[in-house]
Amino acid sequence: MEYGDMSDRSLLRAGRKGDNVALEALIARYQRPLYTFLLRMVGPSGADDLFQETWRRAIKAIDRFDDRNLLGWLFRIARNLAVDRSRRESRWVPLEDGVRDPPYRSPTAAPDHAMANRELEERIRAAVAELPVEQREVFLLRMEGNLPFREIASIQGVSINTALARMQYALQKLRVALAEFRPSEGGDSHEHVS
Amino acid sequence: MSTCHEMRNRLLMKQSGEYEEGLMGPLAEHLASCAECRRFEADLAHLSAVAPTALEEDAPLRIRRIEPRSRPMPFPLSVFWGRPLMGTAAAAVFLVALLGLRAVLFRPSLPPDDDSSSLLLASLPSRESLLREWQYWMGYGAGNAGEHAHPMPLIENGWSPSEMAQQLLIFEGLGPDVEWGVEEIFWVEEPFVFPQDARAIGSSSQQVV
Structure with missing residues (x-):
C-alpha cells in the first residue's frame, strides 16, 4: 500500500516503529493547513521556526498521542507554541507582515x-x-x-x-x-x- | 436578537457537522422568517468556500530532519568501537580521571572550624597581615626600631584583634563607616610617644609625614 493511501493511524503506527517515510507522508498531509495557521498567527518570521518546532514536538511525543484527531493535536501544539512566542515577545506580529504574495492560481x-x-x-x-x-x-x-x-x-x-x-x-x-x-x-x- | 444569535450558533455548528438533526426544525423555522440570518448563512457558505483558498500558503521548507527512532551510537562508542588500541587509551584516560576524581571527592576532611563563616575564614589572612602591619607601624615604622620597640598590646578597650583589623579597614575607607576618624583609631596611651608630625597610618604604601 502506498503511504498516501494509508490512514493517519496507520502512518502513526508505522512512524512509531521507526518508519521515517511514513512520518514524512504524515507531515506532507498536514503541513499546509498547519503552516497557514502559523503564518496567519505569527507572521513569516516566526512561522517557519514554529512549524519545525511543532513537528519536532509532535514526533517526540508521538508515543503519547491517543489517535483521536491528529490535526487537532497538531494545531494544539502549534497554537501553544504561538502563544508562548507571543508571551515572550509581548506582541503579535502584525499580519500585514504575514501576508505573502498570493499563491499562483491557474488562469482557468x-x-x-x-x-x-x-x-x-x-x-x-x-x-x-x-x-x-x-x-x-x-x-x-x-x-x-x-x-x-x-x-x-x-x-x-x-x-x-x-x-x-x-x-x-x-x-x-x-x-x-x-x-x-x-x-x-x-x-x-x-x-x-x- | 438573542434568537438570531442562538440560531447563528446553530448554523455554525451545522456547518461544522456538530449540529444534532433533532434541532433542525426550529432552525428551519427561524430561517424562513429571518432574512438577516439567511444572509448570514449565505455569507458563511461563501466564506467557507473562498477563505481556505485565500489564506492557504505552502510550507516553504521541508522538515529539516526527522529525528530517527533508533538513535545512533553515542560518540565515544562509535569512535572507539572496533579500534582496540584507541579503546584501551580511552579506558586508561578514563581510569586516571576517575582516580583523580576519587582523590578530590574522598580526601580527608579538614578539622572543624570554630568560625562557621567561610567568608570570615577566607578573610582571616588579610586581617592577620593588617595586624602585623599595625604592629610594625606602631612599634617600628614610627621610629621605635629594634629592641626599643614598644610591646604592642593587641587587646585594648575590650577589642579583639579582628575588631582592630576591622577598624583598620574602616580607616582605609574599606569599611562601612567612612566617618571613622584618625583620632578614634589612635587610642594608644602613654608611655608610647607618637611623633607629632605623624597624622596617618595605614598600609605600607601610605606615606607617613
Missing part, C-alpha cells in the same frame, strides 16, 4: 472573474489579519483546520459558546469587509465591479 476563469477573485482573496487576508487574536484563531482553526467547535473550544480552553461567539464576531467583521464581494442571489457572480 475569465480574466475579470480571476481579477475579482484575486482581489477578494487579498481582501480576506487583510480582513483576517485585522481580527483580534482569539477571533482570528477560531476562524483559522475552523476554516483552515476544519476543526469542530468543540475541539476549538478545547484548544482555546474556553466553553463552546465562547468559541462560537468568537466565530460570530469574526464573521461579522469579515462580512462587513467583504460586503461588496457578496454573491448575487441567483448565481456566483460578484456584486463588486472593479
Whole structure:
C-alpha cells in the first residue's frame, strides 16, 4: 500500500516503529493547513521556526498521542507554541507582515472573474489579519483546520459558546469587509465591479 | 436578537457537522422568517468556500530532519568501537580521571572550624597581615626600631584583634563607616610617644609625614 493511501493511524503506527517515510507522508498531509495557521498567527518570521518546532514536538511525543484527531493535536501544539512566542515577545506580529504574495492560481476563469477573485482573496487576508487574536484563531482553526467547535473550544480552553461567539464576531467583521464581494442571489457572480 | 444569535450558533455548528438533526426544525423555522440570518448563512457558505483558498500558503521548507527512532551510537562508542588500541587509551584516560576524581571527592576532611563563616575564614589572612602591619607601624615604622620597640598590646578597650583589623579597614575607607576618624583609631596611651608630625597610618604604601 502506498503511504498516501494509508490512514493517519496507520502512518502513526508505522512512524512509531521507526518508519521515517511514513512520518514524512504524515507531515506532507498536514503541513499546509498547519503552516497557514502559523503564518496567519505569527507572521513569516516566526512561522517557519514554529512549524519545525511543532513537528519536532509532535514526533517526540508521538508515543503519547491517543489517535483521536491528529490535526487537532497538531494545531494544539502549534497554537501553544504561538502563544508562548507571543508571551515572550509581548506582541503579535502584525499580519500585514504575514501576508505573502498570493499563491499562483491557474488562469482557468475569465480574466475579470480571476481579477475579482484575486482581489477578494487579498481582501480576506487583510480582513483576517485585522481580527483580534482569539477571533482570528477560531476562524483559522475552523476554516483552515476544519476543526469542530468543540475541539476549538478545547484548544482555546474556553466553553463552546465562547468559541462560537468568537466565530460570530469574526464573521461579522469579515462580512462587513467583504460586503461588496457578496454573491448575487441567483448565481456566483460578484456584486463588486472593479 | 438573542434568537438570531442562538440560531447563528446553530448554523455554525451545522456547518461544522456538530449540529444534532433533532434541532433542525426550529432552525428551519427561524430561517424562513429571518432574512438577516439567511444572509448570514449565505455569507458563511461563501466564506467557507473562498477563505481556505485565500489564506492557504505552502510550507516553504521541508522538515529539516526527522529525528530517527533508533538513535545512533553515542560518540565515544562509535569512535572507539572496533579500534582496540584507541579503546584501551580511552579506558586508561578514563581510569586516571576517575582516580583523580576519587582523590578530590574522598580526601580527608579538614578539622572543624570554630568560625562557621567561610567568608570570615577566607578573610582571616588579610586581617592577620593588617595586624602585623599595625604592629610594625606602631612599634617600628614610627621610629621605635629594634629592641626599643614598644610591646604592642593587641587587646585594648575590650577589642579583639579582628575588631582592630576591622577598624583598620574602616580607616582605609574599606569599611562601612567612612566617618571613622584618625583620632578614634589612635587610642594608644602613654608611655608610647607618637611623633607629632605623624597624622596617618595605614598600609605600607601610605606615606607617613
